[in-house]
Amino acid sequence: MPLLLLPHSQAIGQVGRYYINTPVDTHLFTMTFNGVRSATWADPAIGDDTIQSRNQTVSLSYSYITSINGRTGGFGVSLPWTSLLSYETDTDQVLVDEQDRGDIVLTFDYNLFGAPALPRERFRQHTPGDYAGLHFALTTPTGAYHSDSPVNIGANRWALKSTLNYSITRNDGYSWWDFYPSVRLFTSNSDIAGGGTLRQQPMWGLEAHYSRNVAGSAWLSGGLIASAGGRTSIDGERVEDSRRSLRLAVGGGFPTWPGGAAIVTYQNEVLEDGGASDIQHFMLQLMHKSR
Secondary structure (H helix, E strand, O other): OOOOOOOOOOOOOOOOOOOOOOOOOOEEEEEEEEEEEEEEEOOOOOOOOOOOOEEEEEEEEEEEEEEEEEEEEEEEEEEEEEEEEEEOOOOOOOEEEEEEEEEOOEEEEEEOOEEEEEOHHHOOOOOOEEEEEEEEEEOOOOHHHHHHHHOOOOOOOOOOEEEEEEEEEOOOOOOOEEEEEEEEEEOOOEEEEOOOEEEEEOEEEEEEEEEEEEEEEEEEEEEEEEEHHHHHHEEEEEEEEOEEEEEEEEEEEEEEOEEEEEEEEEEEEEEEEOOOOOOOEEEEEEEEEOO
């Protein structure tokens, strides 16, 4: 059954059934591996088509699911550790090769309709139906950052991604259509390139995914992820135009041990315009629920 709480992939995109409902008073522990190849910093929102980056991040996350006005809701925190290798595409000169802490992400999720807050006993008897929820991911400027470096693990700014999920089923949760419109807002980075100020316009996103059970509670998913915006300037001078891209996303989920589950996804950019980030992304996520 669906709604809510997985640690957010704040700039890259999700997969079908990414927001799943859970009984109230549940503690959710997650370990996520993200492998990303792109023309960006560790934060994929900061692009540069003169570089190529290989970013491997392991995040440990915790979420607590509770009742908020009778609806399922929850709070969470994600602690990332990142290995980043970046080099110039023209010269193959290595710009950054380091391992350090990433930007901590705080999350809040709230169901709008379709996922009432239920204890474990009643949750097992609930029939899945259409649902929608709001999801917020606040990225904090806590990651490793060096102002004189052309590429960084940390972004040295705050960012807020707001997502609406609207999920539709016509067969009691056997298959789903998931739609995720989103917007990501940024504060300025006032210490870039030795003291300059980087500003970035909002980035807009829209995702559509279809998923279907294939064996018991295991499922497969396929979808598209569109994004636009994010024009970037330093000290008022434009350094990157607004970007538009379309990515193909495939994935699946399956149970592991009692209380555990796994999700595997892969994304690849299929259309781009305006200096898009050329993202290829693999994710493996292991989850465990406890009371």
